Amino acid sequence: MDGVNVEIDRIFAAKEQRRQALARLPFPEKVRAVIELQKMAATILRARGKMVRSWNVSATNEESPRASTPTNPGQIDLKERKVSDFGASPTKK
Amino acid sequence: MERDGVFARYAVGGAMAAIFYVEPFLTFDLDVFVVLPQTSGGLLTLAPLYDALRFRGYSEQENECIMIEGVPVQFLPAYNSLIEEALKEAQEIMYEDVPARVLRAEHLVAISLQTGRTKDRERVRILREQAKLDQNFLADVLKRHQLEDKWKLWTE
Numbered sequence: 001m002d003g004v005n006v007e008i009d010r011i012f013a014a015k016e017q018r019r020q021a022l023a024r025l026p027f028p029e030k031v032r033a034v035i036e037l038q039k040m041a042a043t044i045l046r047a048r049g050k051m052v053r054s055w056n057v058s059a060t061n062e063e064s065p066r067a068s069t070p071t072n073p074g075q076i077d078l079k080e081r082k083v084s085d086f087g088a089s090p091t092k093k
Numbered sequence: 094m095e096r097d098g099v100f101a102r103y104a105v106g107g108a109m110a111a112i113f114y115v116e117p118f119l120t121f122d123l124d125v126f127v128v129l130p131q132t133s134g135g136l137l138t139l140a141p142l143y144d145a146l147r148f149r150g151y152s153e154q155e156n157e158c159i160m161i162e163g164v165p166v167q168f169l170p171a172y173n174s175l176i177e178e179a180l181k182e183a184q185e186i187m188y189e190d191v192p193a194r195v196l197r198a199e200h201l202v203a204i205s206l207q208t209g210r211t212k213d214r215e216r217v218r219i220l221r222e223q224a225k226l227d228q229n230f231l232a233d234v235l236k237r238h239q240l241e242d243k244w245k246l247w248t249e
Binding site: 020023030054 | 109110113114115116117118119120121162163164165186188189224225
């Protein structure tokens with residue numbers, strides 16, 4: 001049983017670490033992540049009759065990483081990630 | 094528009110400002126707080142701001158939003174002393190080589206406490222968890238705006 005708990009602790013610690021790394025992403029990359037989340041959610045919300053539209057920000061789709069925030073974990077490349085990796089909260093602002 | 098005097102000062106607030114400090118989460122809005130110049134009658138009105146945006150070719154959408162470069166932007170006038178202070182002390186950032194301004198994380202916490210909805214509670218939680226809050230600065234803000242009790246209620 002202890003072995004399972006150790007494994008669970010390790011998984012939760014890794015999850016927390018990844019969330020902290022996402023929080024440290026440069027802001028333009030976060031905006032790109034938000035847009036990907038919007039695209040995902042829009043399909044579901046539209047099916048429920050709620051009209052929402054994802055943003056159409058061309059600058060955030062550019063390849064050049066003109067980062068603005070001072071810290072960059074340097075480990076997370078959003079282009080390599082699936083949208084589901086962003087861990088959407090159910091918040092609809 | 095700030096230079097043109099359409100508004101005295103602006104800063105990004107709401108969910109997108111929070112995302113500047115924490116992990117990305119789902120939102121469809123971009124809230125921009127503005128300090129509006131007072132009209133002769135002392136009224137605060139967003140009409141001159143909307144006119145200036147229309148003049149620049151941006152269209153008004155439903156729900157009081159203006160579509161700017163593919164993003165629905167909601168302009169909110171500074172409606173109390175906390176928002177005015179938050180705007181005054183907002184931090185300058187660069188976004189894709191464009192200067193912008195974002196409310197401080199401590200002010201986002203205070204505004205969430207003041208607004209008091211369920212999603213504000215969630216925002217306080219995530220900001221406490223992930224943003225590097227200046228505890229002394231936050232304590233001062235909470236004291237100044239009588240939000241200490243709410244903070245205790247939500248965090249203890």
